[in-house]
Amino acid sequence: MADHVLVLDSGTTSTRAIAFDLAGNVAAVAQQALSQHYPKPGWVEHDAGEIRDRMLACMREVAAKVGHGSIAAIGITNQRETVVAWDRQGGEPLARAIVWQDRRTADFCADLKAAGEEPAIQQATGLLLDPYFSASKMRWMLENDGQVRAAAAAGRLAFGTVESWLLYNLTGGEHLSDASNASRTLLLSLEGAQYDPGLCEVFGVPHSALPQVVDTHGALAMTDLLGPTIPIAGIAGDQQAATIGQGCFAFGETKATYGTGAFVLTNKGSEIPQSHNRLLGTVLMQHKGKRTYALEGSVFVAGSLVQWLRDSLGVIASASETEALARSVPDSGGVTIVPALSGLGAPHWLADARGVITGLSFATGKAHVARAALEAMAHQTHDLAEAFAADGAPWTDLRIDGGMSANDWMAQDLADVLGLEVERPDMVETTALGAAILAATGAGLFASLEEAATAMRGKVRTFSPRIDDAARSARLDRWKRALAAV
Ligand code: ADP
Numbered sequence: 001m002a003d004h005v006l007v008l009d010s011g012t013t014s015t016r017a018i019a020f021d022l023a024g025n026v027a028a029v030a031q032q033a034l035s036q037h038y039p040k041p042g043w044v045e046h047d048a049g050e051i052r053d054r055m056l057a058c059m060r061e062v063a064a065k066v067g068h069g070s071i072a073a074i075g076i077t078n079q080r081e082t083v084v085a086w087d088r089q090g091g092e093p094l095a096r097a098i099v100w101q102d103r104r105t106a107d108f109c110a111d112l113k114a115a116g117e118e119p120a121i122q123q124a125t126g127l128l129l130d131p132y133f134s135a136s137k138m139r140w141m142l143e144n145d146g147q148v149r150a151a152a153a154a155g156r157l158a159f160g161t162v163e164s165w166l167l168y169n170l171t172g173g174e175h176l177s178d179a180s181n182a183s184r185t186l187l188l189s190l191e192g193a194q195y196d197p198g199l200c201e202v203f204g205v206p207h208s209a210l211p212q213v214v215d216t217h218g219a220l221a222m223t224d225l226l227g228p229t230i231p232i233a234g235i236a237g238d239q240q241a242a243t244i245g246q247g248c249f250a251f252g253e254t255k256a257t258y259g260t261g262a263f264v265l266t267n268k269g270s271e272i273p274q275s276h277n278r279l280l281g282t283v284l285m286q287h288k289g290k291r292t293y294a295l296e297g298s299v300f301v302a303g304s305l306v307q308w309l310r311d312s313l314g315v316i317a318s319a320s321e322t323e324a325l326a327r328s329v330p331d332s333g334g335v336t337i338v339p340a341l342s343g344l345g346a347p348h349w350l351a352d353a354r355g356v357i358t359g360l361s362f363a364t365g366k367a368h369v370a371r372a373a374l375e376a377m378a379h380q381t382h383d384l385a386e387a388f389a390a391d392g393a394p395w396t397d398l399r400i401d402g403g404m405s406a407n408d409w410m411a412q413d414l415a416d417v418l419g420l421e422v423e424r425p426d427m428v429e430t431t432a433l434g435a436a437i438l439a440a441t442g443a444g445l446f447a448s449l450e451e452a453a454t455a456m457r458g459k460v461r462t463f464s465p466r467i468d469d470a471a472r473s474a475r476l477d478r479w480k481r482a483l484a485a486v
Pocket of ligand 1: 011012013014258259260261302303304305306307319320321322323402403404405406407
C-alpha cells in the first residue's frame with residue numbers, strides 16, 4: 001500500500017532522504033554529508049554533481065528500506081538561493097554551485113544600491129540588494145565563467161536553484177521551480193506568476209535560461225527513477241517548508257529555524273509584505289496560482305558559529321558539547337560574540353561586517369566562549385523580534401526547530417531573552433516534515449494542509465521565560481555594545 005511520503009531534503013551541509021508515514025513518523029532515513037568548498041574568503045561553493053548523486057543515492061536507499069511500492073508521493077525541500085548552472089545538452093553542471101552564504105557579489109550589489117535601484121526592486125520582489133540572493137550569483141557566473149557564457153550564447157544554459165536542479169534530474173529534463181524558491185532569486189515579482197523580464201534585464205540574466213514557476217503543492221511533476229511513476233507533489237524552500245512543518249497556517253504565526261543560519265518567518269496570509277525595517281517579503285506557498293506570503297528575517301550565522309568553534313578553532317569536539325559547557329559556568333564572563341563571519345543579515349544587512357569577540361580576559365575559558373556563542377542566537381533573534389514588531393508583526397510566541405534547536409540551554413535562553421514562550425516540537429526535523437505535509441496534501445492524501453499537519457505533527461515542549469527585565473536589559477546592553485564594535 002502506498003502510505004509513505006518520501007522527502008528529499010537537500011540542505012547546506014548534508015543531503016537527506018526521509019520517508020514519513022501518514023502519522024508523521026519517520027520510517028527510514030539516509031543521509032550523506034556535502035563537501036563545502038571555500039576557494040577564497042567570503043566564497044562558498046558546492047559541487048552540483050555531488051548534490052545530485054548523493055541525493056539520488058539517499059533516495060534509492062530509503063525507497064529500498066520502505067519498499068518502492070509504498071511511496072505515494074515525493075516532496076522536495078532545499079537550501080535556497082544557491083545557484084546551479086547546467087548544460088541542457090547532456091544535463092551536466094557547467095560550474096560549481098554558488099552557495100547562498102557566498103559574498104563575492106557584494107560590490108556589484110553595492111553599486112546597484114548606490115545607483116538607487118533598491119527601493120523599486122524591494123517593492124517588486126520583497127527582497128534587498130544583497131549577494132545572498134540568486135540573481136547576482138547568476139550574473140557573476142555569466143561574467144566570469146567561459147563555459148556558462150558559451151552555453152548561454154548557444155541557448156543551452158539552464159539556471160536554477162537546488163530544487164530546480166533536482167527536479168531536472170528526477171524528471172528527465174523538466175525545468176521547473178516552485179514559487180517559494182523562485183521568490184528568493186530577486187527575479188520574481190511577489191505578484192507575478194513567472195520570472196520578471198525587467199528584473200532579468202537589471203541583473204543581465206537571460207530569461208530563457210530560467211525555469212518555469214509552479215505551485216508549491218499539487219500535481220507538479222512525475223518521476224520514474226524509482227521504478228513506478230511517483231508524483232512529485234510538494235516543493236518548498238527549506239524555510240517555507242519549516243514554517244509549514246510548524247503548522248504556521250494562520251496569519252501572524254511565527255517560526256524560527258536554527259540550522260547553519262537562523263531564519264524567522266511570520267505568516268502574512270494573502271497580504272503582500274512590505275517591510276520598513278529591512279525584513280524580507282517572500283512567498284510562503286502557492287496553490288492553484290494563489291499565494292500565501294510571509295515576512296522573513298534571515299540571520300546568516302547560527303549553527304555555523306558552533307561549527308567554526310569545532311572545526312576551525314578546535315575549542316569543542318562536537319556541536320552538542322556547547323550545552324554542557326554553557327551550563328558549566330554561571331555566565332559568559334562578559335564575553336560577547338557578534339557572529340558576523342559572513343556579514344550580518346537582518347535587520348542590519350552589513351555585507352562586509354566581520355565577526356567580533358569582546359570581553360576577553362585571562363579568566364576566559366572555552367566554556368565562556370561556547371556560552372557566548374549560544375547567547376548570540378538569542379541576541380540576534382531579539383534584533384529580529386524588534387524589527388518584526390516595528391513592521392506591525394509582533395510575535396506572541398515562537399516555534400523553534402532546526403538542528404541547533406535540540407540544544408535545551410539555547411531554547412531556554414531564547415525564551416529568557418525574548419520574554420516569550422518558546423515551543424519546540426519533539427521532532428525538530430520540521431523542514432522535512434513541512435515538505436511531507438505539502439506532498440501528502442498535494443497528492444490528495446489529505447483534504448487540506450491543516451488536516452495533514454494535524455495528522456502528521458507530533459508533541460511539543462514549551463520553554464517559558466525565567467529571567468526578569470533587569471537581567472534581560474543587561475544582556476541586551478552587552479550585545480549592543482559588542483555590535484557597535486563591528
Ligand atoms: P542545515 O540544515 O542548515 O544544514 P541543521 O538544521 O542540520 O543545518 O543544523 C546543523 C547546525 O546546527 C550545525 O551548524 C551545528 O553546528 C549546529 N548544531 C547541531 N546540534 C547542536 C547542538 N546540540 N548545539 C549547538 N549547535 C548545534
